[in-house]
Amino acid sequence: MSKRIVYREWLIQPERYWGLLAILATVIAIGGASALYMEHEGHWVTGMTNSVVWGLPHVFAVFLIVAASGALNVASIGTVFNKPAYKPLGRLSGLLAAGLLVGGLLVLVLDLGRPDRLLVAMTTYNFNSIFAWNIFLYTGFLAITIGYLWTMAERKGNFLQRPVGIFAFLWRLALTTGTGSIFGFLVGRSAYDTAVLAPMFVVMSFAYGVAIYMLVLLTSFAWDGRPIGPKILRRLKNLLGLFVAGILYFTLIYHLTNLYGAKSTDFESFLLLQGGIYTLMFWGGWVLVGGLLPLGIIYHPRLSTDRNWIATACALVIAGGLAAMYVIIIGSQAFPLEMFPGKSVLAFGAPGDIGGAVAPYMPTLAELLLGIGGVAVAMLIVSVGIRVLQFLPESLSDRDMDGLVEPV
Amino acid sequence: MSREEEQRVDTQRRRFLGVATAGTVAGTAVGSGALTLGGLAAAVATDAASAPRTEPVSKIHRWGMFVDASKCADGCTACVDACDQENGLNLQSEPHGSNEAKWQNQRSVWIRKVKLQDRASGHVTNLPLMCQHCEHPPCVDVCPTGASFKRADGIVMVDRHTCIGCRYCMMACPYKARSFIHEQVDQKLTRAPRGKGCVESCNLCAHRLDEGDISTACAQACADENHHAIVFGDLKDPTSPVRQAMAKQASRQIREDLQLNTGVRYAGL
Ligand code: SF4
Numbered sequence: 001m002s003k004r005i006v007y008r009e010w011l012i013q014p015e016r017y018w019g020l021l022a023i024l025a026t027v028i029a030i031g032g033a034s035a036l037y038m039e040h041e042g043h044w045v046t047g048m049t050n051s052v053v054w055g056l057p058h059v060f061a062v063f064l065i066v067a068a069s070g071a072l073n074v075a076s077i078g079t080v081f082n083k084p085a086y087k088p089l090g091r092l093s094g095l096l097a098a099g100l101l102v103g104g105l106l107v108l109v110l111d112l113g114r115p116d117r118l119l120v121a122m123t124t125y126n127f128n129s130i131f132a133w134n135i136f137l138y139t140g141f142l143a144i145t146i147g148y149l150w151t152m153a154e155r156k157g158n159f160l161q162r163p164v165g166i167f168a169f170l171w172r173l174a175l176t177t178g179t180g181s182i183f184g185f186l187v188g189r190s191a192y193d194t195a196v197l198a199p200m201f202v203v204m205s206f207a208y209g210v211a212i213y214m215l216v217l218l219t220s221f222a223w224d225g226r227p228i229g230p231k232i233l234r235r236l237k238n239l240l241g242l243f244v245a246g247i248l249y250f251t252l253i254y255h256l257t258n259l260y261g262a263k264s265t266d267f268e269s270f271l272l273l274q275g276g277i278y279t280l281m282f283w284g285g286w287v288l289v290g291g292l293l294p295l296g297i298i299y300h301p302r303l304s305t306d307r308n309w310i311a312t313a314c315a316l317v318i319a320g321g322l323a324a325m326y327v328i329i330i331g332s333q334a335f336p337l338e339m340f341p342g343k344s345v346l347a348f349g350a351p352g353d354i355g356g357a358v359a360p361y362m363p364t365l366a367e368l369l370l371g372i373g374g375v376a377v378a379m380l381i382v383s384v385g386i387r388v389l390q391f392l393p394e395s396l397s398d399r400d401m402d403g404l405v406e407p408v
Numbered sequence: 409m410s411r412e413e414e415q416r417v418d419t420q421r422r423r424f425l426g427v428a429t430a431g432t433v434a435g436t437a438v439g440s441g442a443l444t445l446g447g448l449a450a451a452v453a454t455d456a457a458s459a460p461r462t463e464p465v466s467k468i469h470r471w472g473m474f475v476d477a478s479k480c481a482d483g484c485t486a487c488v489d490a491c492d493q494e495n496g497l498n499l500q501s502e503p504h505g506s507n508e509a510k511w512q513n514q515r516s517v518w519i520r521k522v523k524l525q526d527r528a529s530g531h532v533t534n535l536p537l538m539c540q541h542c543e544h545p546p547c548v549d550v551c552p553t554g555a556s557f558k559r560a561d562g563i564v565m566v567d568r569h570t571c572i573g574c575r576y577c578m579m580a581c582p583y584k585a586r587s588f589i590h591e592q593v594d595q596k597l598t599r600a601p602r603g604k605g606c607v608e609s610c611n612l613c614a615h616r617l618d619e620g621d622i623s624t625a626c627a628q629a630c631a632d633e634n635h636h637a638i639v640f641g642d643l644k645d646p647t648s649p650v651r652q653a654m655a656k657q658a659s660r661q662i663r664e665d666l667q668l669n670t671g672v673r674y675a676g677l
């Protein structure tokens with residue numbers, strides 16, 4: 001390789017840096033206070049009920065965890081698939097993955113009924129439970145990502161970079177599949193009763209991870225005036241386009257399999273036509289905002305060269321991703337469990353108890369603030385990381401990258 | 409479970425193995441009705457669950473219920489009321505400032521009256537629905553900490569001390585049998601401990617069984633009302649009232665397609 005990549009700490013002005021940290025810390029503090037409030041009062045202060053048992057915090061948590069494994073892809077492409085142009089991007093990729101995972105896990109834990117029993121969860125395992133396996137997958141991912149970062153940063157560890165990278169890549173695939181399987185294992189719920197869910201989660205993780213990565217990269221580079229060349233930008237946005245198209249493809253397959261499996265047609269008509277907010281979120285959020293619009297920007301001859309538009313496309317993918325998680329996680333719970341085929345449920349317990357009808361769910365502010373707090377934790381980890389350690393390359397300009405593209 | 413406890417249960421389990429096998433053979437030998445129940449009786453709890461807090465329970469029993477929906481009277485809530493009393497569910501109070509409609513879906517419910525109408529014929533059916541005490545309980549499979557467990561005698565319940573309130577079991581249960589405690593608990597009964605942030609569900613009045621009283625509050629209340637729609641007993645004992653009732657009438661499981669081999673069976677559905 002003819003050129004060396006120079007990494008340098010994030011050099012924005014101290015006022016700006018500390019201002020950013022102060023904002024993030026405030027958001028985190030508000031999220032923490034919301035969690036305390038939920039814990040103290042009990043979950044009745046949320047919109048969750050015995051029908052919709054996982055609410056908005058799970059939407060954020062699953063999104064962050066899925067995006068975390070996707071964010072590591074940028075590094076994988078560099079080391080595992082040996083694309084030199086991606087090598088300078090690897091360190092930030094690892095850091096972002098770790099940050100997103102920590103943020104997501106925090107939200108997940110703080111939404112437990114008994115977060116104070118975390119120790120029980122860490123010491124008492126039921127190995128039949130995919131949930132328990134996920135605890136290992138997550139902590140393992142964190143450890144491997146940190147190790148991976150070390151091989152990238154420390155010359156002594158460089159020779160390990162590829163094996164560790166491959167291992168990390170496989171681990172992240174397992175992690176996303178594991179997260180998807182949390183839903184796949186729920187036999188009673190028609191929405192999840194399909195094998196397409198796992199690969200769909202993998203493609204979603206690719207897209208959300210890359211979208212967040214690009215947004216962070218563009219912002220951090222713009223703030224301290226580092227150059228990003230059009231070539232690398234084009235590569236990244238094409239990558240994003242590919243993954244977003246992949247989501248649309250798997251979404252189509254998912255609904256087709258549901259439509260052909262006789263049992264799930266009711267759920268499909270709910271989701272696609274009559275589900276109110278869920279139908280809106282599906283078409284408007286998941287398909288339009290998270291799919292078609294960003295694709296339109298990414299493949300538009302003029303817009304696709306403008307970095308503001310590219311950033312917009314990334315933001316749309318993220319918004320669409322949250323909508324998709326909302327539909328997958330909450331829509332499927334709101335839809336009534338089919339227990340008595342051929343019969344209408346006239347009453348299900350005391351009046352007001354929801355059984356045969358679509359369960360209402362309206363998230364409360366506390367849930368939203370907890371979720372956003374998790375995002376802020378991820379951003380804080382990244383901000384501090386790139387400031388104190390050498391995570392960001394000096395330059396990604398075409399001239400500096402050119403030498404890297406052609407391996408000697 | 410500590411190693412010591414585990415060993416204790418293990419010896420207990422081995423000791424009962426002979427008895428259980430004998431019971432199974434006897435079970436299959438009795439009449440044609442019993443033959444169809446062969447699967448049920450042979451379905452010995454293999455993945456032994458931990459015992460309740462006091463002493464190990466044995467798998468020579470499998471507790472269960474037979475519900476005759478045709479006897480379940482429209483408008484009657486005797487079973488629900490009795491369960492509320494027995495398990496302190498009536499002591500729950502709506503948190504100050506909560507919304508009544510939401511509270512209806514947040515308070516804990518162990519048994520509910522379900523009213524169904526056949527879409528083709530218009531025929532209306534009533535039935536009580538509670539935890540079905542599955543032989544292969546999805547709630548137990550998914551629980552990360554093992555707080556959801558199945559006792560050797562087939563009762564599925566939650567260990568309130570290890571439940572972390574993740575609610576994954578509620579996602580997994582196909583019968584919506586479980587409730588999460590959404591509020592602070594001020595009053596509770598010693599026989600039915602309850603705590604904010606944990607999940608609970610019908611335990612077939614395990615406290616009665618553990619004291620040697622073979623009955624549940626719901627079945628008793630239904631009989632007291634002279635409806636006799638719920639029969640409780642030992643599914644492994646061919647002479648038990650529940651087996652006698654099942655021998656006389658065809659019954660089925662709700663969501664039989666999931667093959668969970670439920671301990672609660674329904675006729676007239
Ligand atoms: S009915 Fe639900 S709660 Fe009861 S054992 Fe089956 S899965 Fe578990």
Ligand code: SF4
Nearest residue numbers: 551571572574575577
């Ligand atoms: S809520 Fe409690 S019993 Fe249910 S799966 Fe979680 S830890 Fe287990």
